[in-house]
Amino acid sequence: VPETDQRCEPEDIPLHIVHEDEHILVIDKPTGLVVHPGAGNWTGTVQNALLHHDGDAAALPRAGIVHRLDKDTTGLMVVARSLVAHKHLVEALQARQIKREYLALVVGLPTAGGTVDAPIGRHPGRRVCMAVVQGGKHAVTHYRINERFRMHTLLDVQLETGRTHQIRVHMAHIHYPLVGDTVYGGRVKLPRDASQATVQALQQFPRQALHARRLSLNHPVTGEPLVWESPVPGDLAGLIEQLRLDRAEHER
Template sequence: MSRFQLQVTVPDELAGKRLDQALSSLCPEHSRSRIQSWIKSGDVSVNNINYKQRDEVSSGDVIAIDTKLQTIDKYEAENINLDIIYEDNDIIIINKPVGLVVHPGAGNPNHTLVNALLNFDNTLEEIPRAGIIHRLDKDTTGVMVVARTLESHTFLVKRLQERVIKREYQTVVCGQIIAGGSIENKMGRHPVHRTKMAVTSSGKVATTHYKVIKKFQHYTHLHVQLETGRTHQIRVHMSHIKHPVIGDPVYGHNKSIRKGVDSLLREIITNFKRQALHAFSLELPHPSTDQKIKFTAELPEDMIVLIEGLNKYDQAEK
């Protein structure tokens, strides 16, 4: 058992929310039931006053948490190879491979990144979600940070909420995008298909910036930077502007083959078996020094083959 202390300020977008709802948004690494138990126990205050979970918070309110943190979920350590980019006493930086689910859940009770991390460092069982600060989808590859201490975890979660941590991706999308741009709207659960996310009128603000790396005849290689980190954000935003990520099984699978594509290009695209999305860069302040550090992971082999195939096709067509 360890002590968990955190102080956060309520942003404008959470004004008017119930205390438990606001804290669930501000502390996504903790379950709603855990947060509600803290509130009931008097371990949460708002402007030094104890609130009930249904009480509403206002923009600028200071929420303080001071509680004993017990490990609720127990997961088995599994000997799964990890590609470690960097490690020290505070953090682990990994290059997540394709096909690895980050956290156990329905349909994936084990064989996840959490199980691999517990095998790599068994002290991570004392940290929420084994120290994982942010997630990547199962078939998205690339750089992730893991906190090795509760202090580092609290520090990094707060910096993520403050949008200090910079996450950059590369993706290949359908259609030609002429120039870079930004997408800003609200995202939430799809009103009908609840396992999907969608652009909605009442969701949370989501902002994505993108630049063109290279245009192909029917596809575009993009550099993407997240300002916010909503679930499936890049995939939803690219689909929203009618340029879904190649191979995306949820937001654009049937749109990956563009009209006018011949059999050779069709083969290149159909041979790519996942969404073409890679987290290639992560910049964050170090928990011990607050100094900015940056880590990168080169494109995985399957995306290199995809891009080379698109290049060769374009050259052959000239």
């Protein structure tokens, strides 16, 4: 048994559940919530919450968690509630049959959508970070333009693989880092002659601007095609609205 599982205790942490049946659970994760215990976060995680929500989850690897979202990434996650579902979900993820779509706000103005196909592994100098490295794990990210602002772009992003920090690393690799990403993004970039409100909105945005907005899969037991969508959370919606105002102010 991995050390993390031994230390993981049930905790009464509210979960925003958008779907639940005897085999799967889909949750809409808020910002600031870690998915499973690890260095520095032994309690207060989604895994602790799942063990409290369902006593039977203790019989499943990592309480049924089959994929992760970073602590400050919001949005949809599917969790197994039975061993048969766990097996099928893991296989479906490996076969790339689970479609995960994200909304990402990036710094810069890509001219068109595209695909990043670049291997990801541990950063050679900063072990807590990931990076595009030779000999890393195969990683593919597709993106297309959703909306353009003066100095930022809202992208629809689809994961083909699910490496740690994949979207954040890949977008930084092609020089369009995520807004608010202090690890991979560098300093805050501001549009020229921006209003105080726009400057504040960008400088004070507290996390990477990434939201898992859509999840689609075939039910692991019934085979039924299922799709869930999550509304853009308030903090990101507010920033997008401010960038729209900034664009309108300078179009006159």
